[in-house]
Amino acid sequence: MDGQFQIAMTFLVYFAGMLGVGYLAWLRTSTGADYFLGGRSLGPWTAALSAGASDMSGWLLLGLPGYVFVAGFEAVWLGAGLLLGTWLNWLIVAKRLRVFSVTANDSLTLPEYFSNRFSDLSSLIQPISALLILVFFLFYTSSGLVAGGKLFESTFGLDYEMAVIIGMASVVSYTLFGGFLAVCWTDLIQGLLMSVAMLIVPIYALEVVGGSGQLMSELQSMDAHFTNLFTNRQGESISWITIVSLLGWGLGYFGQPHILARFKAIKQIEQLPSARRIAVSWTAVCMVGALMVGIAGLVYTQKQGIVLADPEAILMLLVNLLFHPVIAGILLAAILAAIMSTADSQLLVCSTAVAEDFYRHFFHRAASQKEMLVVGRITVVVMASIATVIALTPDSSVLAMVAYAWAGFGSAFGPALLLSLYWKRMNGLGALAGIVTGAVTVFVWRSLSGGLFDLYEMIPGFVFSSAAVVVFSLMGPKPKAKEAELFSRVQPLLDAK
Numbered sequence: 001m002d003g004q005f006q007i008a009m010t011f012l013v014y015f016a017g018m019l020g021v022g023y024l025a026w027l028r029t030s031t032g033a034d035y036f037l038g039g040r041s042l043g044p045w046t047a048a049l050s051a052g053a054s055d056m057s058g059w060l061l062l063g064l065p066g067y068v069f070v071a072g073f074e075a076v077w078l079g080a081g082l083l084l085g086t087w088l089n090w091l092i093v094a095k096r097l098r099v100f101s102v103t104a105n106d107s108l109t110l111p112e113y114f115s116n117r118f119s120d121l122s123s124l125i126q127p128i129s130a131l132l133i134l135v136f137f138l139f140y141t142s143s144g145l146v147a148g149g150k151l152f153e154s155t156f157g158l159d160y161e162m163a164v165i166i167g168m169a170s171v172v173s174y175t176l177f178g179g180f181l182a183v184c185w186t187d188l189i190q191g192l193l194m195s196v197a198m199l200i201v202p203i204y205a206l207e208v209v210g211g212s213g214q215l216m217s218e219l220q221s222m223d224a225h226f227t228n229l230f231t232n233r234q235g236e237s238i239s240w241i242t243i244v245s246l247l248g249w250g251l252g253y254f255g256q257p258h259i260l261a262r263f264k265a266i267k268q269i270e271q272l273p274s275a276r277r278i279a280v281s282w283t284a285v286c287m288v289g290a291l292m293v294g295i296a297g298l299v300y301t302q303k304q305g306i307v308l309a310d311p312e313a314i315l316m317l318l319v320n321l322l323f324h325p326v327i328a329g330i331l332l333a334a335i336l337a338a339i340m341s342t343a344d345s346q347l348l349v350c351s352t353a354v355a356e357d358f359y360r361h362f363f364h365r366a367a368s369q370k371e372m373l374v375v376g377r378i379t380v381v382v383m384a385s386i387a388t389v390i391a392l393t394p395d396s397s398v399l400a401m402v403a404y405a406w407a408g409f410g411s412a413f414g415p416a417l418l419l420s421l422y423w424k425r426m427n428g429l430g431a432l433a434g435i436v437t438g439a440v441t442v443f444v445w446r447s448l449s450g451g452l453f454d455l456y457e458m459i460p461g462f463v464f465s466s467a468a469v470v471v472f473s474l475m476g477p478k479p480k481a482k483e484a485e486l487f488s489r490v491q492p493l494l495d496a497k
Contacts, residue, residue, distance in 0.1 A: 010332075011333060021186050055342070064287075100486075103489055139405040148343075293315050316335065438461045
């Protein structure tokens with residue numbers, strides 16, 4: 001049987017399974033709250049792996065191995081920053097956000113939370129936050145579609161544009177009907193599949209090149225600087241700007257709406273410690289696996305004399321060359337899983353932002369649950385279509401597109417969210433100033449280059465946003481009685497748990 005046919009059949013079985021999960025979720029989705037946040041019914045495994053899978057998109061299986069392939073152990077700084085950020089996000093944000101979002105008038109979305117938390121400028125905070133979500137998620141979702149295009153192009157030799165369109169249709173199909181539960185249930189399956197791929201591929205590739213000892217020997221003979229954390233592959237010292245920029249990726253976790261939604265949706269607060277351990281362990285396995293794919297891939301291609309035009313295709317190359325077509329189909333489905341698990345989450349957050357933060361807020365406050373579902377589903381199709389148009393540039397870098405969106409969310413929402421959960425003196429003026437300052441800093445910093453401007457825009461964005469929250473909160477009036485009462489009602493709930 002032809003290898004491509006076997007891989008295609010594996011893909012079809014996988015996709016049919018995801019559609020089946022989406023159908024089961026559809027049967028349990030009857031209200032807007034069900035569609036947008038799953039009725040806050042997630043268990044620890046689903047919450048943890050859904051948060052991880054929606055975070056570790058195609059960049060984990062394509063972008064990060066490609067970065068290692070090109071830059072060497074410099075990429076370890078990036079992995080370390082992301083792992084630390086994952087742990088801190090679950091540790092200091094998850095519990096408080098779950099309690100605050102319920103207490104603040106059962107807020108479903110991040111913009112709605114900010115609006116209910118700070119009533120004095122709610123009419124500005126909610127739509128501005130929602131608009132930023134739509135803008136940055138267009139780039140983030142596009143990165144997933146680029147990854148999907150590269151997957152189908154590499155595996156089946158499809159035209160890139162057609163491959164992107166197929167990837168978009170795959171994601172939209174079950175997100176459109178099943179909503180949040182479909183996204184989270186499929187994320188659980190996809191997260192497990194991703195971790196299996198990140199274990200099997202590097203381990204088998206290591207065996208092919210002669211084991212870990214032989215791998216390190218080969219690396220040293222081919223590239224003496226590859227394994228040095230403090231130099232690039234040319235032997236030049238890595239600047240402090242590079243190291244801080246890579247570690248700074250971890251700050252982005254505090255402002256990612258699709259990850260924060262999982263914290264709000266967990267069923268019981270007591271389940272959060274278990275979910276944190278699962279999430280951090282899963283992330284560590286996937287990070288190490290992705291780094292090893294890049295390392296083993298470099299040695300393998302060098303020994304075989306293979307010239308790889310696109311470093312982000314190294315995982316797909318190893319899978320296609322080293323594994324039986326059926327196994328390759330399953331492993332390649334893991335890449336599709338990574339892409340789908342993030343893109344579906346992002347489309348759902350966009351859907352929620354339009355329905356809850358624009359449509360209900362500005363046009364129809366008394367909208368029925370059925371009406372909200374229709375608006376949400378239309379938004380999924382429209383946003384996916386726009387993201388597809390952006391993705392139709394075949395030389396787009398998955399990691400570069402993710403970096404831009406990641407910085408935008410982390411800088412705009414991270415400081416405002418953290419301080420809103422811990423600082424009683426914060427007011428609506430500070431929240432709005434922090435959100436706008438973070439977003440503007442990313443836009444401006446990204447357009448500049450040279451010297452200090454080579455620093456990843458996340459760092460200055462996060463710093464300036466934090467400063468804006470503090471300065472404008474102190475300049476503005478003290479929080480209203482309603483906001484102070486909210487903080488007072490939340491504290492006993494946190495202490496009791």
